[in-house]
Amino acid sequence: MAEKFRSFDGLRRVLAETKFDRPPAIVCNAHVTGLSVARALSAHDVPVIAIDRNGNGVAPYSDAVDFAGQVTYPLDDRDGFREDVEALASELGHEPVAFPCMDEWVHAFAGTEPEGVRLPFAGRETIDAVLDKESLYEKAAELDVPYPETYRMADTDPEDAAAALDFPFVVKPALKREFEEAVGTNVIEVADEEEFLDVVAMAEDAGINVMAQEKVDIETGRDCSLASYVPQEGDPVTFVGNARVRYPQEFGTSCLVRQTDQPEIEGRALSILEETGYYGISESEFVYDKSREEYVLLDINTRPWKWISLPVQAGADLPGAAYADTVGDEFEAGETHDSTWVYLGDYLKLLANDAGFSDVLNENQWRGLFSGEFETSDALTTGVYRPSDVGPAYRLMKTEFGTGDYYCSC
CATH class of the missing domain: 3.30.1490.20 (ATP-grasp fold, A domain)
Structure with missing residues (x-):
């Protein structure tokens, strides 16, 4: 765990005093998604530096994070953000690899291209073409990919x-x-x-x-996304997840996701990514339209997202692949397997009001969560809670029910 969330000057000072034997990863924003990315990278002994506008996110309190501190928020001052990141990078002895976990941080890195920082994703023009739904749907129409x-x-x-x-x-x-x-x-x-x-x-x-x-006539529980890392050269690392439960339902964020086999979704998503020239980590979201009787594309996120720890757990280590590809390390993708991800905070809120979802997790999975034994299994993982790394769960409790405050759409 980071010793503490530091001021910018404090973070720069401690980084200057630290010797790194390999390029660190800079992960931001430092909340639920950033936590999952940090845990994935830490498993490969990658040093993790978490940066954010304040210390109220959950990631700085994880054992996976080595250092954490404040930088200028890019929506307030993009040039100030670039200057801060360049100053931090200058202290490291290596060119760090950036993992922005929300759109504003992606735009900040792609738009300012801080010197001395490696970006494991496509440039600003390509990202804009994917994130802008107007241009995205134009590409979808050209490729006969259905959309609303x-x-x-x-x-x-x-x-x-x-x-x-x-x-x-x-x-x-x-x-x-x-x-x-x-x-x-x-x-x-x-x-x-x-x-x-x-x-x-x-x-x-x-x-x-x-x-x-x-308003698409969505069949609840069938939403699917392609989770992928597409390199500049070589084969992509892919995983298809089914958002079995959302909170709130329909337009809410995923709170329980499972692996699923949907080669048509994978093919359609990869065709769009290839057509736009996008490389890097992304999530391509589809919903099942009961009226059309087929999946339609909603959008593509050009960054890590909330349930990215699921493909990692299931054998598709997207952050690990992105880091290795960027620094020139060897990475060998293995076979993926069945696994489930749950964000317990939202799932428990849902269960309090709708018993219809109470059997989505089975008894063995609940017992594994209560006992902590799920951590030794590759069949279940969580968004935040892990008995071996309790700091983030405690921080989330303070954010949700106490005096802390942190806004993140994830």
């Missing part, structure tokens, strides 16, 4: 879009992070034209491009 009926407000009259779609439908941003910062969510369901026009007006005032999109 969508109208861009940049070139469609709102009243025409309202007439073409059945209420209720959803309004989404082309780039979700800026919308999320402005309104606190990345999707808004509208019940009638008045609500829709209000949301469009709000987005226009904020200078944010939005889209009107059909």
Whole structure:
């Protein structure tokens, strides 16, 4: 565990006093996703430096993190962020490898390209083409990859879009992070034209491009994503996960995910990544449309995400592959196997209100969680809780129920 979450000057000072025998990883933001990335890299004896805007995330309190500290938040001052990262890198004796775990950190690294830092993912132009749903859906259409009926407000009259779609439908941003910062969510369901026009007006005032999109007739429990690391050269490391349970249901984040066999999803996702030229870690999200009777693409995240510890546990070590590829180490991908990931905080909240999900984890899995024996099995893993590394779980408890405060859409 990092001795403490340090100020920027304190972090720079302790890094200057430390001798590293291999390139460290810089992981940010330092919350649930960052924790999973840190644990994956630490298993390969990679030194981990966690950076964030404050110390309230869970990752700095993990034994997998060697040092943690504050840097300028890129949404506040991107140039200040670049200067901070370059200053930290200059103290290490190696060029660190960056693992940004939220969109704003991805944009900050790709957009400023700090000197002395290695980026294991494609450049800004490619990332923008993937993250921007307008350009993403254009690529999907070219490749015959199904996606929801969508109208861009940049070139469609709102009243025409309202007439073409059945209420209720959803309004989404082309780039979700800026919308999320402005309104606190990345999707808004509208019940009638008045609500829709209000949301469009709000987005226009904020200078944010939005889209009107059909509310897909989703079959709950069948959402699937391709988790992948695509190298610049060579074969990708892949894993398909089924988001069996979300919290809240439909538009919530995953809280229980299992391995599944969906070669069609893998093929469609990889075709888009190849067409855009994207390399690096990504998650390609699909939902099952009952009306179409097929999977449709929602979006692609060009970064690690909340349940990335599942593919790691199941044999598809995406962070390990990305690090090894970037520094020139050997990495050999093995066969994947069945495994389940659960984010206990959200899953228990769901169970408190809906007993219909109580049997998704079986008795043996619950017993393994209660006893801690799940850590010695490759069939189950968690988002935060691990008896051998309890600091993050304690920190999350303080964040959820105590005096701590940390915002992260993961």
